[in-house]
Amino acid sequence: MAIFSKEEAKKIMEKALSFSTADSCEINMGGSESGNIRYARNTVSTSGHQSNQTLVVQASFGKKTGTATIDEFTDAALERVVKRAEELAKLSPENPEFMEPLGPQQYADSITYQESTAKITPEYRANVAEKSITPAMKKEVTAAGFLDDSAGFSALMNSKGLFAYNQSTNLDFTVTMRTNDGTGSGWVTRDYNDVNKFDAAEASQIAIEKALMSREAKAIEPGKYTVILEPAASEDLLANLFYSLNARTADEGRSFMSKEGGGTKLGQQIVDERVNIWSDPLNPLVPSSTWNGDGLPVTKTSWIENGVAKNLAYSRYWAEKQGVEPVPFPGNAIMDGGSASLEDMIKDTKKGILVTRFWYIRTVDPQTLLYTGLTRDGTFYIENGRIKHPIKNFRFNESPIIMLNNLETLGQQVRVNGSLIPYMKIRDFTFTSLSDAV
Amino acid sequence: MKRRDFMQLAGLGTGAIMLPTSMWGKEIPVEALMDPGLDVASKKKLADVALNTAKSLGATYADTRIGRYLNQYVFTREDKVQNVVNTESFGMGIRVIAQGTWGFASTNDVSPEGIKKATEQAVAIAKANSKIQKEPVVLAPVDSYGEVSWKTPIRKDFKDVPVSEKVDLLLKANSAAMENGASFVNSALFMVNEQKYFASTEGSYIDQDVHRIWPTFGVTAIDQSKGKFKSRQALSAPMGMGYEYMDGLASEKIAGPGDLQFYRYSYDIVEDAIAAAKQAKEMLTAKSVDPGKYTMVLDPNHLGLTIHESVGHPLELDRVLGYEANYAGTSFATLDKWKSKDFEYGSKLVNIVADKTQPHSLGAVGYDDEGVKTKKWDLIRNGVLVNYEAIRDQVHMLDQKESHGCCYAQSWNDVQFQRMPNVSLEAGKEKCSVNDMIKDVEKGIYIAGRGSYSIDQQRYNFQFGGTVFYEIRDGKIGEMLNDVAYQSNTQEFWNSCTKICDKDDYRMFGSFFDGKGQPSQVSAVSHGCSTTRFDNVNVINTGRNI
Known part of the structure; x- marks a missing residue:
């Protein structure tokens, strides 16, 4: 069993620490049980189960650190791994960016673990595949999907008295439905901490309908269009923006957040004033761990407020160098939405394009946060408040900063990939070429 | 916004390099890289445990891979060593066909008992999945090669080269870039050795020793007054070679158009870092x-x-x-x-x-x-x-x-x-x-x-x-x-x-x-x-x- 309770983990880590003779010692421990099933061509292709457990010791003498890892937890093994880390530390060069471990911290209890998800069985997974494949076959559609679930824990203890522990469960599901003649394709993604919220049949049905609706797509000219982005489409672009909110690269002058003449754009309006993005580990829809890898407590943090950049992530080293408090990088992102449903947003659109998802997104220019990628698995032309017909896929070249400045409407929020993202209507979204891909 | 499968490394690319976690194993001391691991005769015995167990459980085909994966990574920026990582991953994967269906299981308990257990699991998965299998596996015939081996033809094993020599080379490239106008430079060396032993019920026992190397860097030039930055990445290529790729032999250099210099099967990282710094600066006004x-x-x-x-x-x-x-x-x-x-x-x-x-x-x-x-x-x-x-x-x-x-x-x-x-x-x-x-x-x-x-x-x-x-x-x-x-x-x-x-x-x-x-x-x-x-x-x- 790779998942240890708080008390079991604490006991093992205390034992390991008792062998330490270094100036400071930090121990990370983790374990997980995960399972998956993959299917394609309406049949199961692979399935598997993995069990992992590990304990990592970082020993430090002054600014010299050494790390050693072990996956067995007998007293002898724990003593061996601590000694090995200490030997390595003595041999290493000094790390000028070394930070002393943190002292004890207060953490809120996280809500990331659900027993139901930890109890998923191989039969459950096979049943999920069945719920995709059977309805697909009835509609002459071919299903290809992947379900991946895991339960695990992580813990941190150091010689300064800090102890942190978290348990979490997770489930990720995607399915692509293609019409048997290859002319239509649909897709959905779902992710939850609690498997009881997951309905494989409902999700699969949406992908089947999109596949059928997207047949006989027509080509329209590339150019600037008003788009309605489903949350799965915008999440990919927003994640790239979010991961770039790093103080060090901004201070160093190599980020879109660096300012002309030096300094950063912190405190400046960078996007439309209706944009509010924050993180909160205790949001019940998208919970995440209440501490990060350094042992810093992760709390509710505002990143963009009324369009103004409010925070950048500061590592402990960079914060100390800059004379500010560290700001840990969060585990989720929550973007404020509105009350409009997708149907309302379509009804209010005279001419536009509905995008299910983007694919193969890559950085083009980090200076402007310009990305390219393509639409995929359901792209539709909207005219006079109605979906008129499916259209061929487009390549885009767009920056999430420009996109959030061209915001028209915010719709309802949906959980995607551990974050809460609203439907969004954006004007002048830049499509640069057509793709024949279905 | 989860990146569970990747570890992010700062500054190497536009954005950053994302290393799959599979490229990290258990951290080991550098001397442990020299450990030769199991000998071929022991590996054959262990492989036979898997193959015989699979056959006794009704598998019509089985193969097994005993893998030992050794990695060494060195990361630096400007005049600092950020990290030196030595890792090892050791275990065994068993794949079977039973009732026309694939099954796979793996274990890091490479003892006869651990192998038997994993093989049983692989066969059980195959049998369970056969109930929903619509396309039974058809295998093309393959020769039985007996006991054979293969090794990447390298001249210098990275494991024989002291870490200090690698660190010094990267720091020399960094300093050359800084002297030629770079604002920042990150550099890294990735070295991989896959020791793989394959055996199958077709009668092959194959021992292979595979080497790969990848030196790379990212040089950034900044014009703070305009708030502009440009990066120029290394013109190296990852290679199926040993540490000899780092020799920078003149005979392997190819002059490109203008001032460009290219490298075939030998890389001069210091020369390329100097060119990168100059070109990154030129990009700011191009x-x-x-x-x-x-x-x-x-x-x-x-x-x-x-x-x-x-x-x-x-x-x-x-x-x-x-x-x-x-x-x-x-x-x-x-x-x-x-x-x-x-x-x-x-x-x-x-x-x-x-x-x-x-x-x-x-x-x-x-x-x-x-x-x-x-x-x-x-x-x-x-x-x-x-x-x-x-x-x-x-x-x-x-x-x-x-x-x-x-x-x-x-x-x-x-x-x-x-x-x-x-x-x-x-x-x-x-x-x-x-x-x-x-x-x-x-x-x-x-x-x-x-x-x-x-x-x-x-x-x-x-x-x-x-x-x-x-x-x-x-x-x-x-x-x-x-x-x-x-x-x-x-x-x-x-x-x-x-x-x-x-x-x-x-x-x-x-x-x-x-x-x-x-x-x-x-x-x-x-x-x-x-x-x-x-x-x-x-x-x-x-x-x-x-």
Whole structure:
């Protein structure tokens, strides 16, 4: 069993620490049980189960650190791994960016673990595949999907008295439905901490309908269009923006957040004033761990407020160098939405394009946060408040900063990939070429 | 916004390098890299436990891989060592066919008891999945090779080179870049040794020792007054070589157009870092490209990625058949196009081969991960699509009798499946240097090195950037350009190929991180070619203001 309770983990880590003779010692421990099933061509292709457990010791003498890892937890093994880390530390060069471990911290209890998800069985997974494949076959559609679930824990203890522990469960599901003649394709993604919220049949049905609706797509000219982005489409672009909110690269002058003449754009309006993005580990829809890898407590943090950049992530080293408090990088992102449903947003659109998802997104220019990628698995032309017909896929070249400045409407929020993202209507979204891909 | 499968490393790329966690094993002291591991006789005994257990449980086929994966990574920035990591991962994977269905399990308990347990699990999974199996496995025959071995032909094992020598070399490159005007520099060395022992019920026992190396850096120049920054990445390539790749031999240098310097099978990291610093500074004031149609002259370390995305991936048979539909996608290169025997993938000059035996390449091995002896085969001949990339359980779908030998698993605990072999464009047969090629171009753009890349899920529409761009006007290399990306359609692009330099210009591009499958696995692959000309390609300007 790779998942240890708080008390079991604490006991093992205390034992390991008792062998330490270094100036400071930090121990990370983790374990997980995960399972998956993959299917394609309406049949199961692979399935598997993995069990992992590990304990990592970082020993430090002054600014010299050494790390050693072990996956067995007998007293002898724990003593061996601590000694090995200490030997390595003595041999290493000094790390000028070394930070002393943190002292004890207060953490809120996280809500990331659900027993139901930890109890998923191989039969459950096979049943999920069945719920995709059977309805697909009835509609002459071919299903290809992947379900991946895991339960695990992580813990941190150091010689300064800090102890942190978290348990979490997770489930990720995607399915692509293609019409048997290859002319239509649909897709959905779902992710939850609690498997009881997951309905494989409902999700699969949406992908089947999109596949059928997207047949006989027509080509329209590339150019600037008003788009309605489903949350799965915008999440990919927003994640790239979010991961770039790093103080060090901004201070160093190599980020879109660096300012002309030096300094950063912190405190400046960078996007439309209706944009509010924050993180909160205790949001019940998208919970995440209440501490990060350094042992810093992760709390509710505002990143963009009324369009103004409010925070950048500061590592402990960079914060100390800059004379500010560290700001840990969060585990989720929550973007404020509105009350409009997708149907309302379509009804209010005279001419536009509905995008299910983007694919193969890559950085083009980090200076402007310009990305390219393509639409995929359901792209539709909207005219006079109605979906008129499916259209061929487009390549885009767009920056999430420009996109959030061209915001028209915010719709309802949906959980995607551990974050809460609203439907969004954006004007002048830049499509640069057509793709024949279905 | 989870990145559970990747570890982010600061500053190396535009954005950053994301290392798959599978490339990290258990951390070990550097001396442990020298431990030879189990001897061949012990591995054979352990492999036989798995094969005999599988047969006794009713498996009709079984194979096993005992894998020991040793990695050493060195990371530096400016004058600091950020990290030196030595890792080891050891264990065994067992794959079986029972009731016509694949089953796979793995264990790091490589004792007879641990192996028996994992084998039982593999057979149980196969039997359970057979109930919903609609396509029983059909394996192409393979020779029984007996006890054989293969080793990457290296001259210097990275494990014999002291860490201090590696650190010193990176710091020397960093300091050279800083002295030549860089604002920041990050550099890294990735060194990999896969020790793999394969055995199957077909009667093969194969011991292999595979080496790979990748030196790389990112140099950034900043103009703070304008709030601008530009980066220039290394023009090295990951190689299936030992530490001798770092020797910087003059005999392996190729002079490019202008002041550019390229490297074949030996890399001079200090020289490249100096050039990178100068070029990054030049980029800060280089002119922004006028969008339009251009003749493109593409250097091998750039075109390799275009070959990878627009030829390597669409010809993977599992994609063509729909097995990857939910992740990487399917392919425009459908079976009917191949069966027609006249599908013009490219112009008549285009000859593209798959080759798992190519010296110095990342994909070179003696035998693949299901015990098939590797080989070279044609994918595109005189512009026409002639074959795919397929393994033992796929070739029957092409009415072929022999696996192509391109099956791979990233680790002992992942199941092997079809992966891209080295896919390369043959050099032109007529004498032609890069300067000869440029001489005939009226309005063109020369691109060296890899940049931004994106392609659709059926591999029609793509967009590529690069590392450095130069204008070509009236047969001469002109000034540096900024904001260049070209967009095209695979078939249209390869049909616009009008000239290929000869074999003297042939070099390899490579990637350590070709991703495929769910759960995703990485694989390392090379792509060779000479500088190549494409006419009438659509170039866009990627400059924006935010």
